[in-house]
Amino acid sequence: MTRGAENGAPNGQALLQVKDLKKHFQVGRGTALKAVDGISLEIKKGETFGLVGESGCGKSTVGRTLVRLYEPSGGQVVYGGRDIHQAKGEEARILNRKMQMVFQDPQASLNPRMVVGDIVAEGIDIHGLAESRKERQDAVHELLETVGLNKEHANRYPHEFSGGQRQRIGVARALAVDPDFIVADEPVSALDVSIQAQVINLMKRLQRERDLTYLFISHDLSVVKYISDRVGVMYLGVMVEMAPSDELYANPMHPYTQALLSAVPVPDPDVEMERERIVLEGDVPSPVNPPSGCRFRTRCPYATEACAHEEPVWREVSPEHWVAACHCID
């Protein structure tokens, strides 16, 4: 893990283990939307794990289940040796502090009727982290300054801020309870590109300073590559490939990963002209009724008849490089 060093050194110890996580939503009588259908991964302390995939592949559902906004339908999430979805009372309160979330839409994630100071301080109030009004106010001011705002902003309402500033407020709110782990669900996809870089750099700085671990969810492969130590690629509720970031981008093995990466534009017009793109045909099948065998077979350029009944095997093809292996991976 060479990339790890610059990000506050993941020491190889798993902070969080996800074991065969499933989340099915009931959609009418007897039918279930299998948003997440058996995902396993480990997130190491201090690293950034990037989760990529198309809209509707279940990546946000994974994130929300990890911070206990959803109850899983199967599998478990282990944090500090405990299944987090079994936690109750005091234990649950501690988990609420240790695991936080930054949301995609900075507009919808801030209560429009609360001033920024109260939004940021909500966690402080709930967990009794400030002894006095003065202490609470100081904490809020410090948090705002940490995320690049200033203390005058505490008395304003969210609608008075730009998108990038609102996302900073969302980050400050998450930081207020002093978490170890933050799920960032598409934190920059609603922002202008120039602002995206600022928010991402802010997140990287905070990771260094506060020894944070991130699950970074995005559909933007360039952003994920920039921030992540390891990346997992999801398709239709399952993980198809997982590897250290450099390895994945240099040597994608699964046909879906290859197609995704070929869609990333190269910032060089000559290369861009020459570049061959793999264009996937058709739409993502419905997660209510996913294809049998390999889920990707309906759009896979290498699909054969056998793919309809052969489930790909999740295996480590080279150190740390996992792939849902089918006949086209040897």
Place this chain on the structure above:
Amino acid sequence: MSEAVTAEGSQTQTIRPRERRLAGFWRRFKRNRLALVGLVIVGIMLLTAALAPLIAPSDPQAQDYALTLQPPGVGGLMGTDSLGGDVFSRVVFGARISLISSLISVGIALLIGVPVGLTAGYFRGIWDEWIVMRVVDSLQAFPFLILALVIAAILGGGLGYAMIAIGIGFIPAFVRITRAQVLTVRSLDYVDAARAIGTGHVGIMLRHVLPNSLPPLLVQTTLAVGYAIIAEATLSFLGLGAEPGQPSWGSMLFQAQSYLTTAWWMAFFPGMAIFFAVLGFNLLGDGVREALDPRTYD
């Protein structure tokens, strides 16, 4: 890529100066002429009710059999009624009864309807689907006035019971509006954010869901006050509300029934009072709705 915090930080200076929510609301509200008319009417009514003893020339309950059915001008500003009471004084004091009874009945509806709608929309499940909504549906199967009439008749006559009956009649509408609003708000990200931080159900409902569900409720409240005035007048007119001697606009109309052809002023003035009061509250409600609508933000 170095972090350009300062660049964006300085941007805040150019954002328009902080405007309080109330000021923005008022700025949008006053652009609507009709809403201002409504506000003036409601204001006049409030003042009349508050200062009734100073405005009214005589005791509204006083009777003078020597001076019955005097036309306006001769027997005071608005004439006298069949018992010799001063119509003007009675209309002035009627504003009190109308306002108090409509505010109390709407208050009852708010006090019960909002918590029920809030918990039903927030928790969903059996409480919402099989208890609250079925009761609300059954209540709404009856026209509002019929429902209020039946409840008033069961409870017995009198202004107090009429208020309760009208209040109960309003509950379904308040439950529905609150619930519908809560259903929208509860799925927003800031509610999830509060849950992720560890805020409890009560905290989420009071800090996040209720405050953001208020605008339609505020509108419904102003409109309901207008409707309650009609309802109180109707119940009083039918003998289920205020006693005939009490200066309620509805009971004045009831009393005026037999004199419609001979003493028009007995029915005309309380009728106009009801008309303007309801008009005022409706215009005010419409204005509030428009001023609160985010699409009229500028």
